[in-house]
Amino acid sequence: MRADLDIIQEWIQPRSRVLDLGCGSGELLHFLKQDKQVHGYGMEINPEDIASCIDNGVNVIEQDLDQGLTNFQDKSFDVVIMTQALQAVERPDLVLDEMLRVGKETIVTFPNFGHWRARFYLALKGEMPVSKFLPYTWYNSPNIHFCTFKDFEALCRQKNIHIVRRTVVNSKHRDHWITTLWPNMLGEIAIYHVAK
Amino acid sequence: MPEQIAADSVGLVQPQTLQFDQPLSLRSGRVLPHYQLVIETYGELNAERSNAVLICHALSGHHHLAGYHSMDDKKPGWWDSAIGPGKVIDTNRFFVVGLNNLGGCHGSTGPQSINPETGLEYGPDFPIVTVSDWVQSQVRLADRFGIQQWAAVVGGSLGGMQALHWSIDYPDRLRHCLMIASAAKLTAQNIAFNEVARQAISKDPAFHGGRYKDHATIPKQGLMLARMLGHITYLSDDSMREKFGRELRSGKLSYNYDADFEVESYLRYQGESFSGAFDANTYLLMTKALDYFDPSVDFDHDLVATLQGAKCGFLLVAFTTDWRFAPERSREVVDALVAAGKDVSYAEIESTHGHDAFLIPIPRYMDVFGRYMNRVGADIGLAAAKQELS
Numbered sequence: 001m002r003a004d005l006d007i008i009q010e011w012i013q014p015r016s017r018v019l020d021l022g023c024g025s026g027e028l029l030h031f032l033k034q035d036k037q038v039h040g041y042g043m044e045i046n047p048e049d050i051a052s053c054i055d056n057g058v059n060v061i062e063q064d065l066d067q068g069l070t071n072f073q074d075k076s077f078d079v080v081i082m083t084q085a086l087q088a089v090e091r092p093d094l095v096l097d098e099m100l101r102v103g104k105e106t107i108v109t110f111p112n113f114g115h116w117r118a119r120f121y122l123a124l125k126g127e128m129p130v131s132k133f134l135p136y137t138w139y140n141s142p143n144i145h146f147c148t149f150k151d152f153e154a155l156c157r158q159k160n161i162h163i164v165r166r167t168v169v170n171s172k173h174r175d176h177w178i179t180t181l182w183p184n185m186l187g188e189i190a191i192y193h194v195a196k
Numbered sequence: 197m198p199e200q201i202a203a204d205s206v207g208l209v210q211p212q213t214l215q216f217d218q219p220l221s222l223r224s225g226r227v228l229p230h231y232q233l234v235i236e237t238y239g240e241l242n243a244e245r246s247n248a249v250l251i252c253h254a255l256s257g258h259h260h261l262a263g264y265h266s267m268d269d270k271k272p273g274w275w276d277s278a279i280g281p282g283k284v285i286d287t288n289r290f291f292v293v294g295l296n297n298l299g300g301c302h303g304s305t306g307p308q309s310i311n312p313e314t315g316l317e318y319g320p321d322f323p324i325v326t327v328s329d330w331v332q333s334q335v336r337l338a339d340r341f342g343i344q345q346w347a348a349v350v351g352g353s354l355g356g357m358q359a360l361h362w363s364i365d366y367p368d369r370l371r372h373c374l375m376i377a378s379a380a381k382l383t384a385q386n387i388a389f390n391e392v393a394r395q396a397i398s399k400d401p402a403f404h405g406g407r408y409k410d411h412a413t414i415p416k417q418g419l420m421l422a423r424m425l426g427h428i429t430y431l432s433d434d435s436m437r438e439k440f441g442r443e444l445r446s447g448k449l450s451y452n453y454d455a456d457f458e459v460e461s462y463l464r465y466q467g468e469s470f471s472g473a474f475d476a477n478t479y480l481l482m483t484k485a486l487d488y489f490d491p492s493v494d495f496d497h498d499l500v501a502t503l504q505g506a507k508c509g510f511l512l513v514a515f516t517t518d519w520r521f522a523p524e525r526s527r528e529v530v531d532a533l534v535a536a537g538k539d540v541s542y543a544e545i546e547s548t549h550g551h552d553a554f555l556i557p558i559p560r561y562m563d564v565f566g567r568y569m570n571r572v573g574a575d576i577g578l579a580a581a582k583q584e585l586s
Contacts, residue, residue, distance in 0.1 A: 017537070041534055047560055054511075054541055054567040057574075061530060062544045071531045 001031060003169045004083055004109040004189045011107060011165070011193055012036060016078035019103065021065055021095075022085030024049050026058030033058070066090045069098040077103045084189075086110040087143040093155060100161065100196045109191045112168070114148030149190050156194060165193040198264055198272070204280045205272065206238040206263035206287055213303065216336055220298075226323040229312055233337060234259050234303030235295040238279065239287035241341060246576045248291045248343045250334060250370075251275065252351035252358035255426075255482045256474060258302035261294035262287075277557040284566035289578050290347065298333050299325045299481040307406075307477035320406025320477055327354075327489045331361045338369065345369050348572045352376040352554035353521060354482070357489045360529070363506040364491050372572045373506075374565070376513045377554040379525035380499055380532070381490035386520060389429055390483040393422035397476050406477050415476045420467035422479060427466050432517035432550035499532040506533075509575075510540040511568045513561065515553035541568070 001009075005028045012018065014036040020029050023042025026049075032038035042060045044050050053060035063071075065082075066089055080103030082095070087110050089095045099106045111134060112118075121129035128138040136143065147155075149168070156163055168187030201207050213234050220228040236259045241248060251261055253274075262279040264272055279285045279292055296304040299322060307322040338346065349370045351359040356378025363373045382390075397403060400418030404411050431439075440459040455461040495502040510533055514526035523544050533540040543564045547553040553561070573579075 039537060041540075050541075050543060051563060051567055054564060054571060057571060059539050059541055061534070061540070061542045063527075063542075071527065073535065076535065 019077045021082040025052035083109045113146040209263040223326040231305035241291040252355035254353035258296040301475035301478040348372040350374040367507040396421035419471035423470040424467040430551040434548040515547045520551040
């Protein structure tokens with residue numbers, strides 16, 4: 001399992017009700033269902049991913065995150081998760097508000113644009129960063145709102161969102177001592193557990 | 197006429213008529229003392245009787261889902277695109293049952309049957325049957341085959357309403373509900389279309405209060421109008437533009453009131469052929485069954501509470517240009533199922549075909565449908581389709 005998903009699953013209580021926004025192929029929900037008897041729903045708009053969810057026996061609902069979550073009641077899920085999709089939505093701040101409204105707890109992960117490799121690309125090469133992890137070029141990238149850990153935390157402060165937990169990983173290893181030392185420079189993926 | 201039957205067709209098939217002698221109490225308070233259901237089946241019921249799939253038909257559908265009755269048939273059954281060996285509802289794996297619902301005009305007991313009390317044809321006196329009455333009669337059909345639990349109940353439009361009703365009324369008797377291009381109840385606009393259709397039929401001078409057979413006639417004009425109106429609502433603006441545009445039949449305007457445009461002659465043809473083949477009293481009854489459908493009336497109009505007792509898994513599918521059963525109506529059901537904590541998946545298929553899309557083998561639709569049916573198969577321990585085919 002992807003490093004960020006592996007950490008998230010540890011944060012989820014057995015038998016909880018989970019909504020996974022931009023759930024991809026349903027990997028996390030499938031694992032949570034098998035291992036923690038979690039009752040989950042994924043939200044996705046990519047037809048191939050929806051097909052994989054159906055194959056995996058994962059509940060998947062075709063719905064565009066950018067249209068909001070108005071069809072869900074306040075606090076109707078124990079946890080609302082969004083992994084690696086914050087940077088791809090039209091208004092990350094509004095989606096975050098909706099997640100906090102619908103979920104009792106919220107977990108968000110996103111790629112850190114403050115990572116040294118991204119900084120290196122921009123500062124020294126003068127090009128928008130392209131990596132194995134972020135393989136798109138600027139004109140075809142679905143990632144339209146990149147941010148760094150610092151940026152995200154500033155948004156949380158501004159919105160009075162409480163950061164319950166934060167973990168930083170790189171794409172291969174989790175919790176490496178180096179990433180903990182200087183997360184905004186060395187961490188590739190941030191995982192935030194937030195609440196309001 | 198099929199010159200040769202395709203390898204993925206169920207081939208030549210025959211309907212059967214089943215007699216039920218136990219009276220059926222209807223929602224209206226009336227009772228059918230006994231009745232017949234005409235059915236067709238494809239594939240083999242396995243020893244555990246676990247691989248049965250019930251297909252519920254829509255307004256003008258019937259029991260003939262797939263294959264041909266004879267080599268002279270112009271067209272196969274109405275859902276031949278989805279049912280057959282290796283197709284999304286794979287008859288190599290599933291035992292597929294189709295029926296003509298009560299009140300229909302394709303052989304099951306309905307307005308054209310003899311009323312045992314009078315010895316005469318029921319005609320307009322045939323009781324109005326509802327979706328829940330149909331489901332009750334389908335339960336007896338399942339009992340007749342010794343099917344304790346359907347692997348899936350599947351339907352589009354009015355058929356999807358029956359599938360949904362199964363999940364509410366008989367939660368233990370189906371594992372999966374596939375509800376396609378349907379709704380938990382009709383909107384006022386949708387009822388309005390049905391009312392215009394009914395008025396067209398009942399105001400036809402040849403209708404004779406539903407006793408047209410006694411006058412050796414049929415309300416052809418009324419049925420034709422009803423079908424033309426219905427047909428427009430089953431298509432989309434886009435699909436009509438694509439199909440007809442403003443094409444003229446003879447290349448120039450006639451400056452009289454004949455059909456100038458292709459779309460006019462198409463609708464006339466559709467109405468014409470339908471009016472010769474479908475019974476007017478059945479049409480009225482089917483539209484009433486649609487209008488009356490609202491399972492939440494028994495639960496204080498709370499759809500979440502209505503679905504709370506359901507135990508099956510759900511797949512809902514809607515089509516982007518379907519305005520008769522718009523995606524919003526499917527999403528209402530999905531939201532209620534999520535709120536009730538039920539297993540549900542939902543796909544919204546891009547299509548220009550309007551409501552008719554549910555009968556068209558659109559690649560993504562067939563893909564989602566087929567994958568879900570694989571899951572249905574896996575759930576009852578059937579080997580994956582691909583392995584079995586190879």
